[in-house]
Amino acid sequence: MLSDHNCSGIAGFCVVALACIGREKWIRRRKSKQRADWGEISARGESMLLPVFSYMPDLMKSLQDPYHPYTNPRGHITLCVAENKLAIELIGSRLMQYETSSRAFSDAAAYCYSNTLGLPGPREAVAYFLAKHFMHPELTDMNVTEALDHVRPEHVAFGAGAGALVSHLALSLMDEGDAVLIPAPYYAAFTFDLTILAKSTVVPVHSPNPSVGPTPDELENVAASAEAKGLRVRVLLLTNPNNPLGTIYPPEFVRSSIDWARNRKIHTIVDEIYALSVRESGFESVLKTLNGDLRNDVRDNGFNSYLSNVMQRLNTDNAHTFHFYSFPKVHHVYALSKDFCASGFRIGTLYTKNQRLLSCVANLNSLSTVSQPMQLIVQDLLTDDNFIYGFLEHTCQRTRYNYEVCASHLDQMVIPYIPAKAGIFIFADFSSLLPEQTAEGEARFFSLLIDAAKIILTPGQAQRDRKPGMFRICYAFVSPEVLGIAMQRLDRLVGKIRRCHDWDNLNAKSLIDIIL
CATH class of the missing domain: 3.90.1150.10 (Aspartate Aminotransferase, domain 1)
Known part of the structure; x- marks a missing residue:
């Protein structure tokens, strides 16, 4: 027969045991509730499950x-x-040459940390390539020294494909919810590129004849409509040659669109990823149309830049105001994906004279730098004029x-x-x-x-x-x-x-x- 002391002890044990069991049940229920609340991933992660495009x-x-x-x-x-x-076999046979891989993997720079915008040699090669094939394609005998007078390597950056660079530009140039205007129809994945991280608002610009693009008045009407809805228009995105139309925008359209954007103090991104996949004459790169002039204001004759420098030296509070008006606002995007049958390489290029933007891209690139052996291979490719x-x-x-x-x-x-x-x-x-x-x-x-x-x-x-x-x-x-x-x-x-x-x-x- 159990003593009162033993009974009391057992009763106490049972109470404690029941309390522990209840606590464990509560913890399990709480954890279950947390899992239900949190899901397997975060709400932000859920937004990233959206497919790149609907199909x-x-x-x-x-x-x-x-x-x-x-x-x-x-x-x-x-x-x-x-x-x-x-x-593919043509580009493959060129890049499988022993000298190409040897140069890429014998350079010690391939194995070390470096500038996330790109190694000096590859950035110089991209500058040469852009000057020769985009800005002055008529000068087929242009040498490296002459080319670098037109396009400076310090204005060039690598990125993990054109899509990654467009995303970086949206993150750097726009706040969440800001609007980007794109002539429609447009590349289906642009919506993903611009919204998945930057959370931009994509606004299509429809026009009666998409092949020739919208007029400045049509751009203005769409911009005004977006602003009436509370959106801040920050970027105009052009693709030339056009995807999906396969048409070529005339230089007059490109210039008038950029002039409209400049007058509105918004950025223009020009995606020329199909620039060398042209079967008929008529294409002119924005780099040639603007003669490399990526300034902010078409009417700026250099005085704003001069005044900005003076104000900064004087350390005045108004220096940033003048500096804003001197920011270069045309940004050129290219990639090897289309013209060189190399979408798997994940190599895009950005050309901009906005140094603060390049600093943003450099930081973003630290998470997705183009591998340096691939940069060196690209350097070898883009400087091989006969092959190209x-x-x-x-x-x-x-x-x-x-x-x-x-x-x-x-x-x-x-x-x-x-x-x-x-x-x-x-x-x-x-x-x-x-x-x-x-x-x-x-x-x-x-x-x-x-x-x-x-x-x-x-x-x-x-x-x-x-x-x-x-x-x-x-x-x-x-x-x-x-x-x-x-x-x-x-x-x-x-x-x-x-x-x-x-x-x-x-x-x-x-x-x-x-x-x-």
């Missing part, structure tokens, strides 16, 4: 089931990726052939398209085939392309085109033979749709012979 899941599906003439003839054919695969001129001629021939294959099939199908002078895509109008002239109608046609023809194109809605049924066809992503197969499938699908009077009759049975 990303469909792209992943197509890449997991690629067409092959023998092993998978009923596979998907991807025509939504702006990547040039037609001359020959390579660009070969790639132009190959892309022209695929363009003609694509265009001729569209002509046979009586599908309108915008004649492309540059780039690696065609912007085509399939609106006559939609079940209804809405975004939903475009989505149904897009699904039919994937399900019945196993072709994936870039939908116009993802590129902010107002007209349903516009699609970008990236013809350089596949060989001429595979492109021909894709266009045959598309031709058969178009014929089926035109012969069918009711979209509900377009089912698996009626479309079974699209893929032979």
Whole structure:
């Protein structure tokens, strides 16, 4: 028989045990609640789960089931990726030369920390390349010394691709929520690049004729409308040659747009990633249009810069006011991704005379510096004039052939398209085939392309085109033979749709012979 003392001790133990059990249950419930509140990642992390573009899941599906003439003839054919695969072996054979890799890995600088904007030699090579092929392409015999008189290496920075640089520019030039104007339609991933970190507000600028771009009045109307909604307009972003149109903006448009931005005291970013993928004359780089003049105010004759320096020496409180007006506000972005069939290299370049901006990019680059062996390889490539001129001629021939294959099939199908002078895509109008002239109608046609023809194109809605049924066809992503197969499938699908009077009759049975 237990004593009162023992009973009291057991009772006390039970109370403590129950209390501990209750506490553990409370802790488990609390942790469970915290997990529910926090999720597996933060709210900020949740925002980063958004796909780069809306059709990303469909792209992943197509890449997991690629067409092959023998092993998978009923596979998907991807025509939504702006990547040039037609001359990879040419660039590959050049870069696999022993001297190139030897120079890249024998230089001690490749193994050490350095300026995150880039090594001196590679930055000088980019400056030479920009001066020779962008600012003064007519001077084919320009030497390095002459080139560096036009483009200074200290105004050049590397970045992990053009997208990363656009993101860095948005972070450095804009506060959260600030607006960036982009002539529409535009590259689908710009929205991701500008919003994923910088949280900018992307405002499309529509115009009656997108191929020639919006007028200053149209830019002003859109800017004023954005400001009426409480947005602060900070940046104008131009892409020339244009993606997705494949057209070339005339120099007059580029200059008038920059003049408009300068008068409004906002920055202009000019993305010329397709500058050397041009099949017809007419392209002029902004560096040539402005003759390298990236100043803030088109009317500034140097007096503002002089006055700013004087005020700073006097340490006056108003020095920053004058310095603001002397900030260079045109920033040039390029990358090796398109013209050199090297999107996997993740090498972009920024050219700007805004030293404070370069300091921002230097800090941001500390988290994503371009590897120094790759910089040295790029240095070797960009200073090899004979190879570059020959390579660009070969790639132009190959892309022209695929363009003609694509265009001729569209002509046979009586599908309108915008004649492309540059780039690696065609912007085509399939609106006559939609079940209804809405975004939903475009989505149904897009699904039919994937399900019945196993072709994936870039939908116009993802590129902010107002007209349903516009699609970008990236013809350089596949060989001429595979492109021909894709266009045959598309031709058969178009014929089926035109012969069918009711979209509900377009089912698996009626479309079974699209893929032979």
